[in-house]
Amino acid sequence: xxxxxxxLFCCLFVLTGPASATTADxxxxxxxxSLSGKYANFGSELLKGIQMWVNDLNERGALLGRPxxxxxxxxxxxxxxxxxxxxNLITAKKVDFLLGPFSSSLTLGASTVAEEHRIPMVTTAASxxxxxxxxxxxxxGMYTPADHNMDPTLQLALEKGLKRVALIxxxxxxxxxxAKGVRERxxxxxLELVFDQEYxxxxxxxxxxxxxxxxxxxxxxxxxxxxxxxxxxxxDFKKSRLEPKVIAFGGAASxxxxxxxxxxDAEGVLASVQWWRSERMPGAQDFSFRxxxxxxxxxxxxxxxxxxxxxxxxxxxxxxGSTDPEQVREQLASMKFLSLLGHYRVDxxxxxxxxxxxxxxWQDGERHLIYPYxxxxxxxxxxxxxxxxxxxxxx
Numbered sequence: 001x002x003x004x005x006x007x008l009f010c011c012l013f014v015l016t017g018p019a020s021a022t023t024a025d026x027x028x029x030x031x032x033x034s035l036s037g038k039y040a041n042f043g044s045e046l047l048k049g050i051q052m053w054v055n056d057l058n059e060r061g062a063l064l065g066r067p068x069x070x071x072x073x074x075x076x077x078x079x080x081x082x083x084x085x086x087x088n089l090i091t092a093k094k095v096d097f098l099l100g101p102f103s104s105s106l107t108l109g110a111s112t113v114a115e116e117h118r119i120p121m122v123t124t125a126a127s128x129x130x131x132x133x134x135x136x137x138x139x140x141g142m143y144t145p146a147d148h149n150m151d152p153t154l155q156l157a158l159e160k161g162l163k164r165v166a167l168i169x170x171x172x173x174x175x176x177x178x179a180k181g182v183r184e185r186x187x188x189x190x191l192e193l194v195f196d197q198e199y200x201x202x203x204x205x206x207x208x209x210x211x212x213x214x215x216x217x218x219x220x221x222x223x224x225x226x227x228x229x230x231x232x233x234x235x236d237f238k239k240s241r242l243e244p245k246v247i248a249f250g251g252a253a254s255x256x257x258x259x260x261x262x263x264x265d266a267e268g269v270l271a272s273v274q275w276w277r278s279e280r281m282p283g284a285q286d287f288s289f290r291x292x293x294x295x296x297x298x299x300x301x302x303x304x305x306x307x308x309x310x311x312x313x314x315x316x317x318x319x320x321g322s323t324d325p326e327q328v329r330e331q332l333a334s335m336k337f338l339s340l341l342g343h344y345r346v347d348x349x350x351x352x353x354x355x356x357x358x359x360x361x362w363q364d365g366e367r368h369l370i371y372p373y374x375x376x377x378x379x380x381x382x383x384x385x386x387x388x389x390x391x392x393x394x395x
Contacts, residue, residue, distance in 0.1 A: 024065055025066060027096050027097075028093065029097050030086070030099070031099040031100070032086060032106070033072050033075065034102050035076075036074060036077065038077040039226070042102045045306075046302045047306065049302065050124070052290070052294075064323065073088075082110055083112070083113060086110045086113040095119070100123035103174065104127060104146070108131055111136060120328050122309045123139065123141050123309070124142065124305050124309045128173040137350070138325075138329055140346055144352060145351060148357055149357055150185065150224075154185045157191060160382060162220050165194065165221075166221045168224075170200075170226060178224040191220075195213050195216040205232065206236040207239070218242070219245050221246070221248070223249045225252055227258065229252075234265060235265075246270065247269055247384050249269060249270070249271050253270070253271035267363070268363075269384075270361050271360050271362075272358070274301045274305060276358050277298060282340065307341075312332070312337055333348075333350065341355065356372065361380060
C-alpha cells in the first residue's frame with residue numbers, strides 16, 4: 001500500500017476524479033459545528049469552508065465513484081451536546097468519516113468517540129497538545145500545535161531586544177496549551193516572564209488583572225483568548241497605564257469583528273493565525289475569490305481550515321482506494337500532502353508537524369500578513385503605540 005506521496009503528485013491526484021456524478025450511495029462525512037453559543041463566529045466560518053469543499057468535490061465528479069454528503073449538527077458550543085451528537089452520527093446516521101469541531105475542548109470529547117468506534121477523524125480547528133498526548137490512533141491534526149502559537153511573537157521580542165513578557169490566558173484547553181508553549185519559549189530564548197495569569201474563560205472584566213500587571217511593567221503582552229474576552233480585555237487595556245512595545249493575541253484578534261468593534265484601538269495589535277489568503281498555498285487566491293463572491297467578505301482561517309480538512313480526508317480516501325476506515329487511517333498517518341492550509345504531515349501520535357504558524361498585524365484598519373517575512377509584503381509596525389495615558393484619561 002502506498003505510504004507516502006510527493007506533494008505535487010498528491011495535489012494533482014486530489015483534484016482529479018470521475019468525469020460525471022454517480023447515483024451510488026454517498027460517502028457520508030459527519031461533524032458537529034458551533035452555529036450558536038460561544039464559538040458561533042468560528043463555527044459558522046468553519047462550516048462554510050467545509051460546504052465549499054463538498055460542493056467543489058461533487059461538481060468535479062465524485063469520490064471513488066460516489067458523491068459526498070455532509071451531515072452536520074449544531075453543538076451549541078457545548079461539550080456534552082457535541083460528544084452526544086458525534087456518537088449519534090456514527091451509530092444512527094452511519095457516517096463513514098468524521099471532521100472535528102471547532103475548539104480543542106470540544107475536539108477532546110469528539111476524538112474520544114472517534115477512537116472508541118475506530119472512525120478516522122481529521123481535526124478542523126483544534127491544536128491543544130493534550131489531544132495528541134493520549135495515544136489515540138484515529139485523530140489527525142491540521143493546525144500547528146498550540147504550544148508553538150506565539151513562537152514568532154517571542155522571536156520578534158528577542159530581535160527587538162525586549163526582555164519582559166506578560167502572559168494572560170483563558171482557562172480552557174487551547175489557551176492553556178498555548179500558555180505552556182509561551183513559558184517554554186521564553187525560557188529557551190532567555191526572556192523574562194514577569195507576569196503569568198489564567199482567568200476564567202467566561203470573564204469579561206479585566207481591570208483588576210491589568211492593574212496587577214502594571215506593577216510588572218511588561219514590554220511584551222501575550223494574550224490567549226477568544227473573541228468576546230479579547231474585545232473586553234482591549235477595552236479595559238485602553239483605560240490602563242500599561243504601555244507595552246508589543247501586544248499579541250491568538251487567532252481571535254485576526255477576526256474582522258475584532259477590528260470592526262475596536263476601530264483604531266485595534267491598530268498595531270498582532271495575531272497568530274493558521275492561514276492567510278496572501279500565502280502562496282495551492283488554490284489560495286481562487287478559494288479566497290470564490291468565498292468572497294459567495295459570502296461578501298474575505299475568508300478567515302477557520303473557513304480555510306474546514307476546506308483543507310476536507311482536502312486531506314479526500315486525499316486519504318483516494319490513496320486508500322477504499323472507504324475502509326483502517327485503510328484510510330493508515331493513509332492519514334503516513335501521507336504527505338499540500339492542502340489549502342499548508343503542509344500536512346503528522347507524527348506517530350497524529351500531531352501536525354508540517355506547517356508553521358503565521359502572524360498578522362492591524363495596520364491602518366486592515367489586516368496584513370507580517371510573518372513569515374519571506375511571504376509578507378508588509379513590515380511590522382513597531383513599537384506598538386497605544387494612546388497615551390493622558391489621551392486615555394481625556395476620552
